[in-house]
Amino acid sequence: MSMTEDTAAKTDGYKYIGTRAPRPDGFDKVTGRARFGADYTMPGMLHGLVLRSPHAHAVLKSIDVSKALALPGVKAVITRDNFADQESEVVPAGEMQVNYRDVVRNMLAREKVFYDGHPVAAVAATSLSIASKALKLIEVEYEVLPHVIDPYDAAQPDAPVLHDFIFTEGVEPKPSKPSNIAKRVKVASGDVEAGFKKADVIVEKTYDTKPVHQGYIEPQACLANYTKDGQGEIWTTTQGHFLKRAFTARLCGLDISRLKVTPTEIGGGFGGKNNVYLEPLALELSRQSGRPVRMIMSRGEVIRATGPTSGGHMRVKIGATKDGKITAAEAEHYFQAGAFPGSPINQASMTSFACYDLENVNVIGYDVVSNRPKVAAYRAPGAQVAAFSVESTIDAVAREIGMDPIEFRLKNAAKEGTKTAYGVTFGPVGLVECLEALRNHPNYKAKLGPNQGRGISCGFWFNIGADSCATMNVNEDGSIALMVGTPDIGGSRASMALMAAEALGVNPDTIKPTVGDTSSLGFNFLTAGSRTTFAVGKAAVEASRKVVEELKSRAAQTWGIPVEAVEWEDGYARPAGPNAGDFEPLSIAEIAKNVGDLTVFQRTPNYCKPLYNGKITPEEQAETGVTEDYI
């Protein structure tokens, strides 16, 4: 059976959404033709490599690149001295936020190195082997400092302090001394002390998790080309090329309009490809050398220096009555931010108990820096780490009172009208229905074999909207060009084509969806935050509706009737009723053909004098050999 004919999965009321149309990127991906980050090359291209710190924490006393620069084939070596420092300014980067002060330091160490693998210098050379030799010729003097890895250890008063600018936010009065605790957050409602007094059973447990890496199979890679006229161009594997453009332009001191970023196919990201690592280095190496520079991380570099999710140290305390009602829930989370502030502690604290309808909640969260790579988003950042601790404790309480874990969750499940500790009152939720369906499923009752287990866990996540832009053009033959600005990480081009097809009433295979570069359409936020299909899909549908309105007005012109008398159905303009007139329906292709024959009414030639051109000198006049007296 061909999948294109398989409409069994079709959702009621839709003609195309829910069908399994062929993926627009499918053929290229099974034949090896799809071009990912490391597959882009340019004539004259150099190879860039990064020198990384072997120490977890050290003062960067001096960097001598003279011997590396003297090696034949080496065209540029860059260090902290090639980038201006950045003021503290917090900006969004996916579900997380970053601070330019930290981004410039994470990209290339300045005063200190903060983790094993922290970039210290970068080299561009005519071959990888020469670049690799050049790295060994860079002389770096470090003053090694004591380091700390675990977030709970890092939060203790005697821990080595990473930054002198961190005075814990969210505590009153402001601490007098810097520490590794960047922020304290509190998400609370009701009175937990009173709640615990009503409990028949109280369970309190602590949990530790490690900073798990997203583990996308494609390492970070980019190609950058800077030309002497001050223009830059970058091809990179990313979840959001508009943010890469903003960060790179800022760090390299360019106007945003002078930088064009094209996203390549992306080999997985899971939140880990929102941030800049290589792009500003490659662009600066290109600026220094006057040649295109490609940089590709090894797997070792990916693991050592790009953001994993936070590791956490978590204490959870839950009280419940014997009949299964939770009376109070408390949690304390220490989240590892890595080298710079900004773990997903807010999200962890907000989501911790959001699955449940609770009166008394108190969650305290700490954002803690330590000598590890700066963390990045990772699939519902923060929520899964906190959920592990909360759900494990929920299970423990259920065991303690001898209640089935689904039954216990059902007795406390959030539902429409539940007010969360973080302030939102829920609309319809569906958790009760979901848990009931699980409880009634045969798999929940199937007998377990030796060494088999069965578990249940609930989780909560938000989804965001954020800026989205799509453009749609009707081609001369009536086929459709749909452009979105969010990288396709797992089939979003197919989804966009289906949604546009539905709105236009045409077969999806007449629509060519592409992911446009930063110069080809308006700003788009990242492919992140569970937003892309939802938010960009809306933009694609809106664009389709505008196109339909335009096509209707063209049909109205053709027929000589008011546009209100034209309706759109299944990809055709039709007269709205018998009174509108008797016309054969027009397809998009037929309308497009008519557009090609539009009469141009304005025939008067207009000339204008170029604004900044001076008067042509007699010499210039002689050179061009033409008389241009009218200028």
Add this chain to the structure above:
Amino acid sequence: MAKLHVTTEINGDPIEFLCEPEQTLLEVLRDELQYTGTKEGCGTGDCGACSVTVDGRLVCSCLMLGAEAEGKKIETIEGMANGEELHPLQQKFLDHAALQCGYCTPGFLVAAKALLEKNPDPTETEVRFWLAGNLCRCTGYDKIVRAVMDAAAEMRGN
């Protein structure tokens, strides 16, 4: 050090190249010969994204030197389709949505083809065991295994 001259055959075509002694076959394929369908995921033989066959044997091209390709027959993802006609495995990967980002896909396809050439009627366990050397982060493997089983059935004429 002087470059080495290597004569080999890639996807049936006679190919000659120069490479540095330390260059891996993967680097040669990608950087010297522009066969970029073969991917690097780890460079240490753990992920299988760089899978190719050498004289019919499945290898990680990141673990073999380019110079070792002398006199050998190399098959890469670029040689799998017959012109624009997809190999049954390629078609089944599309039909079963056995790829999301698509980065590991060439390696899986080359490895699966090598399996079916040895064993046209593998059990699910055999498919899973054979593909254990290929890592996929998006799909969770089930759809890949089903696509391979389905392609095997089709190739057997079932």
